[in-house]
Amino acid sequence: MTRQLLATPDQYRALVDQFDTFLLDMDGVLWQGSKLIPGVDRALARLRALGKRLIFVTNNSTKSRASYVHKLESLGLYGAAPDDIVGAAYATACYLTSIGFPKDKWVYVVGQQGVVDELTAQGFQACGLEDTGVPFTGMDDLAAIQPDPRIGAVVCGFDGHLNYTKLAKAHTYLMSNPDTLFLATNPDVCDPVHGRTFPACGAMYSPLVASTGRSPRVVGKPNATMLDVIVRVHGLDRTCMVGDRLDTDVRFGLNGGCQTLLVLSGVTTEEALFSQNAIAPHYYMASLGELQYIP
Ligand SMILES: O=C(O)[C@H](O)[C@H](O)COP(=O)(O)O
């Protein structure tokens, strides 16, 4: 069975009793931007009271796991430790560790602090933040942008400060050496904010795909790299993946052999859920907040 609507407290209880662990997406499930989705705090408290393990799995790479603990607590969501969070920045750093990326090489980051924090936490050298806010005054500026053999990888994440200097440097590093790794933290092309959508990571590295003709290894949901991190650390027995995107969260859960629950509080509308060829979650409901009513 797929696309089973959950709409009553008894249905919520029947769902929850099947699982020991819930993999919870963040943007669009817990919050939109910095606005808590109503009832989510009480819903998480109810799940914890029932002894459920909550693992937070986000494609957002702007924050480190430690920063996410602070964001959770700032919104009244207590009980999470950094190890309960698997973010795309952390998963990207884990990938570089898993392939033995050399510590004497540098990673050029088109992204925000979370990527740099997680890379340096695993001993890698990261640069690129210094190019935030650098004005581009014209083509003469490009003479100063030269290949740099110290750069061994380009990592692209959500970058609210994206600019031409960063793209020009990333392009130069990728074009000057085919061995320079090209990674993206996640594929999401848009984010749900204020009930609308705005460009996200996938829309930020695509200019480099166009200009270099190279495609990145994409780490985040639904890709195996992120799944490997979760399987290694947490396992997936009796686990339910809860998300707001069909192409990342639901696909991720299906790839991991999990049951999947889509919530309609984020990117995906009910119309999209029932559109032809749409990825089918096992269950769906209006919002995670409804689980506050579990008897
Ligand atoms: O902006 C991004 O990079 C992602 O679209 C966004 O943050 C997704 O986060 P998630 O829904 O996986 O928590």
Ligand SMILES: [Mg+2]
């Ligand atoms: Mg989401």
